[in-house]
Amino acid sequence: MITIKEVAELANVSQSTVSRSINGHSSVKESNRQKVFDAIEKLGYRPNSFAQALASSRSNSIGMLVGSLDSPFYGPLMHHTERVIRNHNNHLIVTSGQESYDKEKDSVEFLMNKGVDGLILHSDILSDDELISVVDRKPATIILNRHIPDIEENCIYLDNEYGGYLATHYILSQGHQHVGCITGQLS
Template sequence: MATIKDIAQEAGVSSATVSRVINNGPKVGEATRNRVKKIMADLGYRPNANARALVTQRSASFGIVLPELSDPFFATMAHGIESVTRKKNVQILMSTGSIEKATELKAIETLLEHRCNAMVVHSKALDDATLIDFANTIPGFVLINRYIEEIANRCVWLDNIAGGETMARYILKQGHKKLVVVSSKYQINDPVDRIAGIEQELNANGIDLSPNMIEYSTPDQEGGEVAMQNFLAKGAEFTAVLAYNDAMASGAMTMLLDHSIDIPNEVSVIGYDDVLLAKYCRPKLTTLRYPIEMMAVKATELALQYAAGIQPEPGKTFKYAPTIVKRESVSKANQ
C-alpha cells in the first residue's frame, strides 16, 4: 500500500506538501497539486480516514514521537501525555525516532497514516524547515524539548543554557573550582546548550572550561562509567563532576566508588533530570529537576486544543526552567 512518503518521493516534494494536497491546504501551486493528485491515483493511495480527521479538525488518535522507550526520562514524558489523553478518552499511538533524521520523519509520517492530527513530537534530528512544514500542515502539531522561533507557539521547551548555569553556580557556591564535565556525545542542542551555560557561569567566575575538562560518551550509565574512567586514566584533578543527566552521573559515581573515591567528601557529583534513579542511587543524587511530566501535560493540552480548531496565539511560547534538588552527592569543597 502506498504511503505519504511514497507519494512525496515520486512527486519530488516533501511529505508536508503531500499532506497539504490531501487536506486541500494552502501554499501548494496548482501544477504541483495536480501532479501529486495524479500520482496518488496512479499508486492507489486513499487517504480516507486520515483526510476526514484533518478536515473535521477531530483527532481519532493522539500521536507521540519519542527517541526511545527504555529511558526513564521518556517514560515519564509518556506518562504525562497519557494522563491527559486518558481523561479525554483519546487513543494513543506511539512511535520512536532514535535521534535519526530518517527514522524521525518516518515516525511522524506513520502517525499521519493513522489519522493523528494531534501529536507531541520529540525531534532532535530533523531540521527546522521540515518541522516548520509539519507544524503548518498538521493542526495539532506540538514540539517538546525543542524551540524553533518561527513556530514558538507550538514549542514546549526547557532553557538548557540556564540549566547549565544553575548547576555550575551551585557547585561553585560549594567552593569547588576543579571541575570536570561528563556530557553526551550526540550532536544535538541539549548537551551543547548545557555546556554553554556551564561555561558562561565558570567564565563569570574567572574559570576557563578547557576541552580536557570534558568527556563525551553515550548518555546512559555505561557512558558515565566510560567518561569517568577516561578522566581517572589521564590523571585529571577534580573535586566535582557535572553530568549531562542522572544516568551518566550514576555511572560516573559507580566508577569513582570502584576506585575507592568517597562521594561527596572527596568528589561531589551533580546530575540533571531528576528521574527516579536519582532518589535511589547511593549516595542519593543531587540534581536538576527537569519538569518533563509538567511539560508533557502542557504539550498534550496544546496539541488537543490546536487540533480542535483553537488557533495558537502568535508569538506565545512555553519555556520552562530546571531547579536544584539537593540530596547527598554534593558537599562543600575541602579547603
C-alpha cells in the same frame, strides 16, 4: 457486527436519532435516548471508530514521536503523556524514530496518515525547516525540547545552557573549585 441500523430498528427510532444519542446531542428526547441506550446494551453495539472519525473529522487520538522506546527519559514521558491524554478521553499512538533520520521522517508521516488530532514530537534529527513544515500541515503540533523561533508557540523547551550556568554558579558560590559535568549526546 451490530450496525446502527439494527439499533435503530430495535429502539424504533431513526438512525440519525441513534447517532445523535450516542454523540450526546441535546435535541434528543430523553425517552428516545433511553430506548437507544437500552437497544445498544441489549445488542452489544459498539460504534465504529473509523466511521465516527470520518463523520466528525476527529480521531480522538494524539500521535507522539520519541527517540527510543526503552530509554529512562522517554518511558516516563510517554507514561505521563498517555495518562493526561486518557483523562481527556483520547488515546496516544507512540512511534519511535530510533535515532535515525529516515525512521523519524517515516514515523511522522505514519502519524499524519493515521489522521491523529494532534502531534507531540521529540525530534533530535529532523531539521527546523522540516518541523516547521509539519506544523504548517498540522497546526495542533507540539515540539518538545527544541526552540524554533518561527514556531515558538508550538515549542516546549528548557534553556539548558542557562540552567547549566545557574547550576555551575551555585556550585562555585558554595566554594567548590573542581566541577565535573556528565552529558548525553552533544549536537
